[in-house]
Each structure stands twice: as structure tokens, then as C-alpha cells.
Amino acid sequence: MNQNQPNYPLAERLSWISESETIAMAKLGRTLKAEGKDVISLSFGEPDFFTPEHIKQAAIDAIHQNFTFYTPVAGIPDLKEAIVQKFQRENQLTYQTDQIVVSTGAKNAIMNTVLSLVNPGDEVIIPRPFWVSYADMVQFAQGVPVYIDTTVESDYKITAEQLEKAISPKSKLFMFSSPNNPSGMIYSFDELKALAEVFERHPEIFIISDEIYEHINFEGKHHSIAGFGSLINRTITVNGVSKAFSMTGWRIGYIGAPKAIAFACEKLQSQFTSGTNAIAQKAAIAALNGDLTPTYQMRDAFKKRRDICYERLKAVPGIKLSLPPGAFYLFPDISAYFGKQYQGHVIHNSQDLCMFLLNQVYLVTVAGSAFGNDNCIRLSYATSEENLIKAMDRIKEGLSLLS
Ligand SMILES: Cc1ncc(COP(=O)(O)O)c(C=O)c1O
Incomplete structure (x- = not known):
């Protein structure tokens, strides 16, 4: 650059x-x-x-219906409702619509969250390997990334002991993706439970759980860390339509988050991006409510x-x-x-x-x-x-x- x-x-x-x-x-x-x-x-x-035909058709219909104006900053109500239902149906996570923010891709959703939570000097714990943008996002917010290293021998996953060791009085946030980019690894129910138990002992730490690859899972059921104990109160569950529905160019991502964080992300968007693309939001409804075949x-x-x-x-x-x-x-x-x-x-x-x-x-x-x-x-x-x-x-x- x-x-x-x-x-x-x-x-x-x-x-x-x-x-x-x-x-x-x-x-x-x-x-x-x-x-x-x-x-x-x-x-x-x-x-x-x-992108599947029924999703493209929903976008075409939206254009013909002149659904081409600014939308509410945090997303159109019917998309937020579809997201609430998706979280309930697929992840057994209960969110209200005012806990949902739709953004310009999961990337934008994660950046909003980091900017909403991280003060200069705050430590953000990130297992390595991580998705390319995490460290840069934290640095942009003047936070300090604290890495936990993993190896091929541990399937690139951290243990509860490693997590416990990485926590300090300055820890503010933990961010990870499962299924993981770049390793393709997935935390099992028991592995997530062990990490969740550590977080229960450290109620000051927030968690970004990036679940964008949820549906590209060859082994079994997806588990969300927000589903353990009381963690839904400080977990930001990130997802989107890019990977599951082959919709990378449509730019729709979203979070389910505690209300105060959702409001903070909405406030950022109100000044920097406004509500994301109207037509793509209609397409995302078709994706989330439609057939997963x-x-x-x-x-x-x-x-x-x-x-x-x-x-x-x-x-x-x-x-x-x-x-x-x-x-x-x-x-x-x-x-x-x-x-x-x-x-x-x-x-x-x-x-x-x-x-x-x-x-x-x-x-x-x-x-x-x-x-x-x-x-x-x-x-x-x-x-x-x-x-x-x-x-x-x-x-x-x-x-x-x-x-
Ligand atoms: C782990 C992870 N999170 C988030 C994203 C961003 O997805 P989106 O296209 O919704 O911005 C990607 C895209 O590569 C990713 O790999």
C-alpha cells in the first residue's frame, strides 16, 4: 500500500x-x-x-417492486425476523429482533463489533491460525492481539488450559471461527464446553464467534458457543450468507448480540455505511427461509x-x-x-x-x-x-x- x-x-x-x-x-x-x-x-x-435460483429470483422481484431505497440502518424488519428464526431453528439461540444487526458482509459485522468493544490497549485473545482480517481489525481499533498458538498435531485447536493462561486483567475480547478459516477445523461440543467453562470464570470477557462456515461441515451438527451457560449475554454470534449460499458478492452478514452491542454497531453503521444493499437483503430472506438442498x-x-x-x-x-x-x-x-x-x-x-x-x-x-x-x-x-x-x-x- x-x-x-x-x-x-x-x-x-x-x-x-x-x-x-x-x-x-x-x-x-x-x-x-x-x-x-x-x-x-x-x-x-x-x-x-x-447463487441458487430462488435467491436470485427474490432479488429480481425486489428490483421490479422498486425495493431500491434506503433501508433501516440495522436491516429490514423481515430480514431481521428471518435471522431471529434462523438462530432459533438452527442454533437454538434466542434473540429478539433488536439484538440483530445486518451489515455489509460478516467482515463489516466483525469490524463494527471490534470498534464497539475495543479500547486502546485492550487485549484481544486470538487463536492462531486465524482469519486474515482479525489481527488487523484489532490493531486498527488500537487493541493488542494476544495469540494462542496451535499446531497440526492439536488439529489447530486451543485447549481450555491454553485459554486460561492467555487471560490477563486487560483481556476484553476473544475472537475465533469454527469451522475455521484457514485450518478447516471445528470445535466439538465438548471442546466448546471446556472453553465456555473458562469464560464463565471470567465474566468480563466478550466473545466473537464467527460461524460463517457453519453449513460447510462434513461431520455433524454445528455448535454455537453462545449456547453454553450464560454466554449468550456476552457473545456476538456472527454469520452471513456468503459461504452457505454462495453469495459472496451480495455482501450480507449479520450478528446476534447483546442489545447494547447491537445498538453500538447500528450507531457506527448510521454514520459509515447506512443499511446495506436493499435488494441483497431481500435475497438474504429467500436464502435464510428457503430450502437448504x-x-x-x-x-x-x-x-x-x-x-x-x-x-x-x-x-x-x-x-x-x-x-x-x-x-x-x-x-x-x-x-x-x-x-x-x-x-x-x-x-x-x-x-x-x-x-x-x-x-x-x-x-x-x-x-x-x-x-x-x-x-x-x-x-x-x-x-x-x-x-x-x-x-x-x-x-x-x-x-x-x-x-
Ligand atoms: C472466517 C471468515 N469470517 C468472515 C468472512 C467474511 O465474510 P463476508 O463475505 O460475509 O464478509 C470470511 C470470508 O472469507 C471468513 O473466512
Whole structure:
């Protein structure tokens, strides 16, 4: 950002954050493709399926009905009602409509929440690996991220003991996603219960539970941490339509939150964005109230692709990998290749390995460092089986060049 004009008088706060690395890698891949290279991208953070027809139809109807004006800042009443019902039906969480805020994607919903809660110097506990934007959001709010590290051996999940140790008198917020981006891991009922018991002992800590991948779950029922004990009183449950309904471009995300936090987020939106896109809100109602068959078909396709990739990657020497039960990412540990080289270029870290794969075998991946774990790279399997088979072959071929 601003690298060509280092003295340009931008506000200092811009230096508190960096450009999203997933977006930066996708840009590099596009440049090579424009040069005519046979590039395969595994950097996508979005399903490669189309939005289901009944959802698109609801948006078309909204346009024809001239539903094109400003909407209430926190969302139109019928969407908020659909969200209340969704939380009750699917998550057994009871919210009132004034606890719901609809935003311009879950990203906007999370940022609103962070800005509403975090004062300068407040500590925010974040398990690593985390979704790229969490740390930057906290830093933008002048909070202090406090990380809890995990490894492939622990399936990238934290324990109650680790959580307890990370808590200090300055802790204000804990934020995590399950199913997780980038690891694909999911906390079980018992694991969430153990974390919830720690939070019950620390009533001053708020929790952002990012459940955007809820429906991309290959194993079983989704569990929300807000459902444990009294945690609904200080949990902000984040969700949206981007991943479950293949609606990333529509930009609808939402929270269920304590009233004071919902009001704070609404206040921020009233000054910065206003109510999100009117037409997309109507489409989101159709998504939430509609049939989940297309979602389950997509989930099943992802599961098949995961298995294709997992079987092939597992056989590559030096790669450590666990089987992710959700989302659409693999997060292999490739640190065995650090210190190896090809034609004089030494691989020092995950970023070097990603650049090596890009330049040698035209494969776009994302460095684990972007997600707070430099031993790994993230591979998204939101692309065709044919591409994935080729991509796994390219990883094997590329890595075999390193010695
Ligand atoms: C864990 C996680 N949370 C939130 C988001 C943001 O989703 P949205 O498209 O609703 O802003 C993403 C998108 O990649 C994500 O991976």
C-alpha cells in the first residue's frame, strides 16, 4: 500500500494495518495469467458455485417492486425476523429482533463489533491460525492481539488450559471461527464446553464467534458457543450468507448480540455505511427461509474435493496434514522444506514457498504467515476436481525440485 509514494501524507492509522494477503496473492496470480501462463489458483475464499435460483429470483422481484431505497440502518424488519428464526431453528439461540444487526458482509459485522468493544490497549485473545482480517481489525481499533498458538498435531485447536493462561486483567475480547478459516477445523461440543467453562470464570470477557462456515461441515451438527451457560449475554454470534449460499458478492452478514452491542454497531453503521444493499437483503430472506438442498449439494461437492486433495497431499514427502472436517481449505504444514533450495533460491518461510510454487508450477496458494502460522500454506479447494488433481500433482512436482 502506498509503496510507490512513500512520502504521501496519508493518515497514520493506515500504517497500523496491511493489505489482505489473500487478495494480494490472487492479484499476483491474475498477473501471471494475463501473461498467458497456465495458472491454477487455490487462493479463493469463496465457493465456486452460483447463487441458487430462488435467491436470485427474490432479488429480481425486489428490483421490479422498486425495493431500491434506503433501508433501516440495522436491516429490514423481515430480514431481521428471518435471522431471529434462523438462530432459533438452527442454533437454538434466542434473540429478539433488536439484538440483530445486518451489515455489509460478516467482515463489516466483525469490524463494527471490534470498534464497539475495543479500547486502546485492550487485549484481544486470538487463536492462531486465524482469519486474515482479525489481527488487523484489532490493531486498527488500537487493541493488542494476544495469540494462542496451535499446531497440526492439536488439529489447530486451543485447549481450555491454553485459554486460561492467555487471560490477563486487560483481556476484553476473544475472537475465533469454527469451522475455521484457514485450518478447516471445528470445535466439538465438548471442546466448546471446556472453553465456555473458562469464560464463565471470567465474566468480563466478550466473545466473537464467527460461524460463517457453519453449513460447510462434513461431520455433524454445528455448535454455537453462545449456547453454553450464560454466554449468550456476552457473545456476538456472527454469520452471513456468503459461504452457505454462495453469495459472496451480495455482501450480507449479520450478528446476534447483546442489545447494547447491537445498538453500538447500528450507531457506527448510521454514520459509515447506512443499511446495506436493499435488494441483497431481500435475497438474504429467500436464502435464510428457503430450502437448504443447494447448500447441502455444495457441501457434499466440497467433501469429495477435500478427500481428493487430502489423499494426494498426504502422500507428498515432508507434508504434515490433518483431515479438516469443514470449510473449504487445507492447511498443510510444509516447514520440512524450510532451508531447502532450488537453483540457489533458499526457502526460508511460507511466503518463500508460496512464491516458489507460483513461479515454478504456476500455482497460487496463500502463505500461512498471513493467518499467523508460518509453518503452513493455505490451499482452497473451491475449484473443480480437474483443477485440484492437477494442482496436487504440481505441488508434488514443485516440492520434489527442492533439495
Ligand atoms: C472466517 C471468515 N469470517 C468472515 C468472512 C467474511 O465474510 P463476508 O463475505 O460475509 O464478509 C470470511 C470470508 O472469507 C471468513 O473466512
